[in-house]
Amino acid sequence: MKKLKQSLFLIGLMTTLTVSAQEYKVVTIIESIVPMGAGRSRIIETQGTPDVNALTTTREGNKSKQDLIEREDLKEIGENMKETKLLNFYSLVGINFGNIASNDAIIAAKINEVVKQGWSVAFITSGVESDSGTNDGKGIFITRMFFVKK
Known part of the structure; x- marks a missing residue:
């Protein structure tokens, strides 16, 4: 009986210590905040996996091999x-709340x-580069969604 308990304990410990590999996926949402609806808004999902080692170099002091x-x-x-099309935050007359609601529905469908x-x-993380005045007229709202699969 003692050996059975020890065996069950070891099996349980091995099961607990088993490391499962995880895979990650990033989906990026760009929503334009350019006035008058002139920008482009999209959900971007890359396909395939790049060889990150082929894109990486080692820096030696001030010498880069990039x-x-x-x-x-x-x-x-x-x-x-x-590439999934979204609507812009702004229309001709200002912020368009209907566009925002439509984007929310599309983004939720993408997540599902x-x-x-x-x-x-x-x-999920987000950031914004907004319109900084009368002469700027540019801006984006970016959201990155990170997914994991075991």
Whole structure:
């Protein structure tokens, strides 16, 4: 009986210590806050997995080898993506709350779609670069949703 308890304890400990690999997915939402609806708003989801080691160099003091990595290699990664159209925050007369409500529904549908594929929301972060005055006329609201799958 004692050996059985010890065996069960070891099996339980091994099961607890088993590390499961996790995979992450990032979905980015860009919502334009350019006046008069002139901006572009999208949900962006990249496809495939880049070789991050091929894009990484080692810095030695002040000497960087980043110039050995071609911009075209980085741009190729972004060419293969899913793009979902959203509405802009602003219309001709100002903030358009109907557009915001439509975007909320589309974003919720996207989250539900990704969750149905077996992903879980790990965390969400956002930031804004807003219109800084009469001569700016530019701005975006960016949200990154990080999903995890075991």
